[in-house]
Amino acid sequence: MIEILSNAALATVQDLGRLGSLRFGVGTAGAMDDLALAAGNLLLGNEAGAAGIEIPVFPFKVRFAEDCVFALTGADCGAKLDAEPLLPWWSHRARAGQVLTLGLPQGAQRASRAVLCLPGGIDVPEVLGSRSTQMRGAFGGHEGRALRKGDVLRAADPKRACRTGFGLVPPALALPLQLDGLVALRVLPGAEYLGFEAASREAFWAGEWRITAQSDRYGYRLSGAALRPVAPMELRSHGIVPGVIQVPHSGQPIIQMRDAQPSGGYPKFGTVIEADLWRLGQAPIGSRIRFIETNWDEAVAALEQKEAWLAKVARMVALQRSGPMGVAA
Amino acid sequence: MMKAPHELREIAGWMAATDIGFLELRMPGATVRLGRCGDEVVTLDDGQRHDESPVAHRPGATKRSGPPLDTVTSASVGVFLHAHPCATAPFARAGARVQAGQTLGLLRIGVLLLPVATARAGTVAALRVEDGATVGYGAALVDLHPL
Numbered sequence: 001m002i003e004i005l006s007n008a009a010l011a012t013v014q015d016l017g018r019l020g021s022l023r024f025g026v027g028t029a030g031a032m033d034d035l036a037l038a039a040g041n042l043l044l045g046n047e048a049g050a051a052g053i054e055i056p057v058f059p060f061k062v063r064f065a066e067d068c069v070f071a072l073t074g075a076d077c078g079a080k081l082d083a084e085p086l087l088p089w090w091s092h093r094a095r096a097g098q099v100l101t102l103g104l105p106q107g108a109q110r111a112s113r114a115v116l117c118l119p120g121g122i123d124v125p126e127v128l129g130s131r132s133t134q135m136r137g138a139f140g141g142h143e144g145r146a147l148r149k150g151d152v153l154r155a156a157d158p159k160r161a162c163r164t165g166f167g168l169v170p171p172a173l174a175l176p177l178q179l180d181g182l183v184a185l186r187v188l189p190g191a192e193y194l195g196f197e198a199a200s201r202e203a204f205w206a207g208e209w210r211i212t213a214q215s216d217r218y219g220y221r222l223s224g225a226a227l228r229p230v231a232p233m234e235l236r237s238h239g240i241v242p243g244v245i246q247v248p249h250s251g252q253p254i255i256q257m258r259d260a261q262p263s264g265g266y267p268k269f270g271t272v273i274e275a276d277l278w279r280l281g282q283a284p285i286g287s288r289i290r291f292i293e294t295n296w297d298e299a300v301a302a303l304e305q306k307e308a309w310l311a312k313v314a315r316m317v318a319l320q321r322s323g324p325m326g327v328a329a
Numbered sequence: 330m331m332k333a334p335h336e337l338r339e340i341a342g343w344m345a346a347t348d349i350g351f352l353e354l355r356m357p358g359a360t361v362r363l364g365r366c367g368d369e370v371v372t373l374d375d376g377q378r379h380d381e382s383p384v385a386h387r388p389g390a391t392k393r394s395g396p397p398l399d400t401v402t403s404a405s406v407g408v409f410l411h412a413h414p415c416a417t418a419p420f421a422r423a424g425a426r427v428q429a430g431q432t433l434g435l436l437r438i439g440v441l442l443l444p445v446a447t448a449r450a451g452t453v454a455a456l457r458v459e460d461g462a463t464v465g466y467g468a469a470l471v472d473l474h475p476l
Contacts, residue, residue: 076415087432088415089442107415167442173414174440309440316441 001158002068002118004151005061005099010216013122013141013153014258016049018130022262028242029132029140030258032056032113032217032281035171035306036074040117042314043071043091044162045321050121051131053147055114056217060102062116064094068155069119069162073170075111075282077102090167109172111282120157135217135259163321168313175309177276179290182208183283185276186294186302190245190268192233200227200251204269208288209253215285217259222289226251227269237265243272255280275302337361341370350402350467365467398454399473401447403464407436409445411460419460421471425453433471436464451475 004011014037017030031037031054038048058077064070069091072079076088080101086092094100102114124131124142133141142151177184193201203225214221227247240246244256246266255272256264257280272280273294283289294302341363344352352363363370403409411419411434421433432444433453451473458470 087413108417109415165444169414169437169440169442312440316439320441320443 001065001152001154002062003065004147004149004153005063006059007149008055008060008147008151009057011053011055011057011060011147012133012135012217013051013124013131013147014054014133015051015121015131017258018128018132018134018140021128022239022241024128025262026128026134026137027260027262028258029130029134029217031115031132032258033074033111033115033278034281035278035310036113036115036282037117038310039089039168039171039313040071040073040115041121042310042317043073043166043168044069044117044119045160045317046117046119046121048310048314050117050156051124051141052115052117052122053153055102055116056112058102058104058114060114061099063099064096065152066096066158067094068158069093069160069164070100071117072102072114073117073168074113074115075105076107076170077104077114078106079103079114087167089170091162091164093164105284110284110287111172112284113282118153118155118158119160119162120155123154123156136261166320168317171278171309172282175305177279177292179292182288182290183279184290184292185280186273186299187245187270187291188273188294188296188299190270192229192235192247192267193269195229195231195233195267196247196269197228197230200225203227205291205293208290210288211283211285213285217257219257219260220255220280220283222253222255224252227253229267233267235265235267237263240264240268241271243274243277245269245271257281273299273302275299275306337363337372344370349465350469352466396474399447399449399451399475400457400469401433401445401471401473403436403445403466403468403470404443405436405438406465407438407443407463409458409460409462409464409468409470410435410437410442411456413442419456421453421456423453423455427451427453427473445470447471447473449473449475 014031016034017028037052041048041050071091073089079086081098127140138144207224209222209224212221212223242256242258242260246254247269248266350365354361429450432446434445436443436445454472454474
């Protein structure tokens with residue numbers, strides 16, 4: 001059991017998302033950095049899709065009410081267990097009464113969201129096949145809302161004996177993708193791509209885009225050279241998914257993120273491929289990003305590369321958790 | 330297939346030229362363990378099998394003069410890292426006091442990071458291996474002056 005001690009603004013319980021309900025108008029939700037969630041779960045021997053806590057605002061503090069193992073992934077937040085510094089992307093062990101504190105994200109490749117995993121996952125009810133918090137519908141996760149000070153959450157398997165004290169090379173280093181020193185995202189041109197001026201299309205790929213303060217789990221608003229349509233486009237509302245890049249009349253694009261509503265009517269310039277959404281999910285407000293044009297085959301290959309990394313993590317962690325060379329915990 | 334004696338001698342010769350302290354060869358029907366004994370590489374029987382804990386301590390493993398040093402060795406083949414890949418500050422510098430159980434570096438094995446920790450308190454005498462170097466099982470990683 002853990003108790004939230006800080007005013008945990010916008011921290012939510014998330015799994016890998018509520019897939020298969022878009023036809024009912026229910027968005028996917030799910031972890032903004034699905035690799036961090038899956039890796040944190042694997043470190044503890046959980047299913048990759050078990051629910052964890054996604055933390056976007058710091059400092060964040062929880063108290064462990066009983067002895068419990070846990071894993072920290074995502075943003076390196078200079079975590080401490082009482083006064084003891086903890087390594088990022090690592091499995092740890094807390095004793096009853098100890099307090100875990102996450103500070104501001106740090107490091108050269110500063111990320112923006114930390115993920116805390118507990119043995120068996122966070123024990124919240126499954127709704128429509130997922131434990132993710134659906135903020136718009138106010139269901140799923142912990143009481144359908146962001147966490148608050150005083151909330152108490154349970155691990156599904158709190159007593160699990162589990163080898164801890166080892167970690168992973170973070171995927172930002174293991175699967176890097178940068179262009180001119182900036183985080184890069186691969187984009188498939190969208191249905192209305194050719195409806196934009198050639199100069200705008202060129203500028204989209206060549207320019208830097210800043211993630212504005214109007215960015216959250218619903219969507220990221222970018223600022224850069226305005227994208228101009230050849231002629232005004234009026235579309236009926238149609239289905240959209242996380243990753244879709246819409247261009248409203250201002251010409252400043254919006255990328256739909258995990259809490260996106262399932263339909264919209266703005267022209268679609270392109271789609272950030274699924275395999276790169278975690279990179280965007282970790283890009284801090286104020287940071288600049290670049291786009292790389294890609295195609296279907298490359299997008300599928302990128303997804304396979306991501307899955308291969310997770311399969312390697314699962315295999316190596318299983319060896320470490322069972323093998324004789326492991327660190328006795 | 331069992332290795333012929335001349336093949337084992339050849340492997341022992343390669344081993345003697347490195348800082349690998351222990352080598353285990355598993356073959357169908359047979360397992361051979363080679364270990365270091367002074368400057369010699371010898372075949373070990375099961376009774377002499379090395380401790381499988383990640384940190385095998387062998388006081389006085391170095392040939393320097395003065396009081397014997399504690400040497401922290403590698404538990405596996407891997408890449409020795411002085412700092413966490415997210416950080417720049419090393420875990421340990423020469424001259425630093427360290428406590429029992431303290432992490433002195435990391436061993437990277439594919440996607441995995443394992444701590445290289447000291448079983449005893451001491452003062453770091455030297456990091457024996459460069460940051461990012463590939464090391465073998467039993468390689469000497471850090472020398473400590475025991476307290």
